[in-house]
Amino acid sequence: MPENEKILIDSTISRIPPKTQTIVSHAHSDHFSALNSYSPTLATKETIDLYTIQKGNRIKGKYRSVQLGEKITIETTLGIVTITFVPSGHVLGSASILIEFDNERLLFSSDIGAKGILTVNHSLKPVKADHLIVEATFGSPRARFPPRQEIAMDILRWTADIAKEKMIAVFSAGKIGSAQELIKLFNDYTNLRVLTHGSVTPVSEVHKKYGIDLEFFDSRSEEGREILREGDAVVIQQRGKKIVPFFMKEYYKCKRAIVTGMVTKYPFKTFDAAFPLSSHANYYEILDYIEQVSPAKVFTIYGDEDELAKNIYKKFGISAKPIKQKIVHELEVLLPLQESDSSSSPTTSSSVAAPSSKVPLQSNPTTIPPITTKKGHSKNNEKKDLTLDDFLPIVDQ
Incomplete structure (x- = not known):
């Protein structure tokens, strides 16, 4: 049976x-x-x-x-x-x-x-x-979110401004989804080292297992603590946890940002910045x-x-x-699928009707174009040779 x-x-x-x-x-x-x-x-x-x-x-x-x-x-x-x-x-x-x-x-x-x-x-x-x-x-x-490229550039510019002030940017993000996208963003377009805090670390390791190229350090490790002392880093933690990780106060001043699509609904005034990066x-x-x-x-x-x-x-x-x-x-x-006698509309069509005017969909590219220097050289291929000082003037353009 x-x-x-x-x-x-x-x-x-x-x-x-x-x-x-x-x-x-x-x-x-x-x-x-x-x-x-x-x-x-x-x-x-x-x-x-x-x-x-x-x-x-x-x-x-x-x-x-x-x-x-x-x-x-x-x-x-x-x-x-x-x-x-x-x-x-x-x-x-x-x-x-x-x-x-x-x-x-x-x-x-x-x-x-x-x-x-x-x-x-x-x-x-x-x-x-x-x-x-x-x-x-x-x-x-x-x-309605801005194009993803625009959101990414806003995040990079804000982070660069924080680094200029000799401070560390702490991002609160969804531990599965936006946290890994932030890691990828900073890996590909900056020389800032990424520290992951708490539950973000193990789930990011799972992403690596499935071929997502990410580079990060656990904030609780000795290597992570040393990176904090040196600076030139960002911290990514799970949304809903302490706004400033307790260990940050020991080493460095910081500014706080949150990434979530809910920025379109709520002001998030307890953060220094909020970005509508959403999965x-x-x-x-x-x-x-x-x-x-x-x-x-x-x-x-x-x-x-x-x-x-x-x-x-x-x-x-x-x-x-x-x-x-x-x-x-x-x-x-429930099986089988039941036909409903009522709906929120007076009529029902058997297929999607052609819209009278095209909805202005967002044009979000699958990748972010390379950030270029004033000389026009692509930063992507030179990432390992650049320093934070090279990065700062680029994102300020």
Whole structure:
């Protein structure tokens, strides 16, 4: 007898019902709780490694590591269901979940990545689906980030100004995602040494295991302490921890910055600077993603779901409804897919309507162009020979 009656995606409930197949889309803590349960779980190898290094324990239940792009078939009480882990471009190993059953295709986007992220091993890959459940973390038109190249240059200029004052820049970042992108940014475009603090260090080591080229030193090591004494360094710590690591006061004066897309929503006045560097797609990138998926129905979840649902119908003319989560943060997939009689819109289209005007999407390059000196030489190829004094006038141009 088939044992699965339900499929739960990114569930955070502590006691998962029996006869349930759980799926974890990526290694952020608000998505991976199923790996701490006794239920059978599907997740990518990268997600499993990142979970294990964060939690410091073995996975309790049965689990199966899945490659991005791999198709998995599972038996349910209603028949065979095919599940595909599709690259979501959010963080290392992150996936959108495509579920196929009875000639229907349901795509759960999970968190999808912004364009131009430097530290994911697979970029976002939209696929066609009949039904789309899409994240709305930045589902408001107010969430429009500057081009990623511009954000990167702002970070470099601010850091250079701090270094001129003989101070150290301390960045608070998401420990999986923006922290590694900061490491990569400083590695590739400066000679500043990068110190990682606390939980940022082990998850960054996992990124190196999967081919992401990062160079950093743990702030708690003897080598890290010596670098702090010498200066010419930046410190990257997890958001939500102490604004200034206690060990910093012993060695060096510092300035504090936070990197998060929430800069578009909140002022973060306790920091000296705030930069909208995010691993999430912004509003216009979400709309572009929806257009490429071309669903007949959309459900919005996580964040600005009401506003996004209204704007999806306004732009594309298709049914869009918000999914409310008042108590339990989970997505339950019921089989077979049920047609809904109500929606947030008066009419429903079978496909995405062509927009009357193109949404002005951000033009975010996949890499940052080389910073050049006044003589026009590329800095990238000369990084090992440059000093901090060489770097400072370059970013001030």
